[in-house]
Amino acid sequence: MPESATAKRQVPIEPGLFTIPSSPDEQPGLLGTRCRRCGQRFFPRKGACLRCTSRDVEDVTLSTRGTVANFTVARMALPASVIKAPYAVAQIRLLDGADIQAVLAGCEVTEVHAGMPVAMALVKIKEDEAGNDVISFQFRPVPAPEIGG
């Protein structure tokens, strides 16, 4: 039997939000939109600029790094969610100006603070009926970039 028929695949939880690397030297990407008129960036993709309403927009890959703008700690898990409580949900301002909401992982919920530098990381959240890995993303704390580094 050909190997491809039984090889496990990685599938995104929802198409069109992020890219999954197909080789080890690739990085995951966030799929967004940039307005050509005013420069504002958005996640997820938009067909027009929410800031200036221009329809002259382009698909871009967004920065996967940013800082926590605001957050809360959910103490009750939601019925449709695979994430167990307690977990931190943050509004993150990416380095290129887009905003994104994401679960924070890789630290205690008590360590989360506004201004914390974070970076996107892919995470397997479950398997689908075909046995593929279903992939989503979180953000994890990273050291702040060193000056001149």
Added chain:
Amino acid sequence: MREVVVLGVGLHPFGRFPDKPKQALAREAIWTALDDAGLEFKDVECLWLGCVLNPTFTAWNLLREVGQTGIPILNVECACASSSSAFREAYWAIANGLYDVCAAVGVEKMQRGMIEIEDPNTYVGAMGINIMPGLYAMKARKHMEQFGSTPEQFAQVSVKSHRLATLNPNAQYRKECSLEEVLNSRMIADPLTLLQCSPSSDGASAVVLCAKEKAARFTGLAISVAGWACGTPRFLGTEGDDLSDEMVIRLSQQAYERAGIGPADVDVLQLHDAFTPGEVCVVEALGFCPEGEGGRFVWEGQTDLGGRIPTNTDVGLLSRGHPMGATGLAQIIEIVTQLRGRAGARQVPDAKVGMCHNVGIGGCNIHILKR
């Protein structure tokens, strides 16, 4: 534009009524409002009905209960601001001379617990992003970080609401609770505990509006609509969410200008306290206290009876409950009741000017009413 008055108000108590379909709740509310106004349903020329969940056919089903008179009707959905949106549509129609007598109705039936059931096959659903109190919890956290307000100050909003509930037979939850009980109730999303979240509920509300020049022939005690404003949050990145201060500041300024007044002239207030940070933050944005001082303002009792601006005197969403489609008009009804001097144990003495702030995902409506 003509002057418009509220002629009649009617509330079906908020609570659990599993045996009553929406049209049964709604018809009681509108019959109460019509009796209050001294009118029959045949006098209503146009009807708007606010309802969020399964709104299809709701206005029509109501007509089939109260009178199939051939009038235009419309279901209005603006999430938690649905029935204040129904109110403003009725107001605009009369003010612009299209009709003389209109009705605005609000109704909702809800199940217990979290409102949204997300799709587990989406990023947002699978990751549990949309926690119901999430936006309010984040707003509270930022307010504490920026201005030094405290969890106790937010919790005090709930203490006040539950105390005022003992004065109001229409409140769903009529038991006082202490600050400790509020703070120690189950944590939902930091820093909001269960007793800082409004309960879901069934209920209905109705208001009859009339052109002022036609109102004298009816017996209802008329209260004028003096100012109004409506809108949605502007794009500000994540801060342009439905709790945006920018939106409330902008809209309240428009409403004050239309009414020819300022915050100092307002005697009694209804604001959207689905969760306690609503009260702390909105009193600032409406101009009742300087930015950042909302926590202290509430803590000192300035939003309580006897304070600078009695707020949510009928207990607001926190103790009244929050049947989403009915809340907007319930706020208007309490303000009208106060301005008419009929608020009994919770009356604000000599209240002449009242203000309503109602917000949902999809917009905010502010109304100013005057005796």
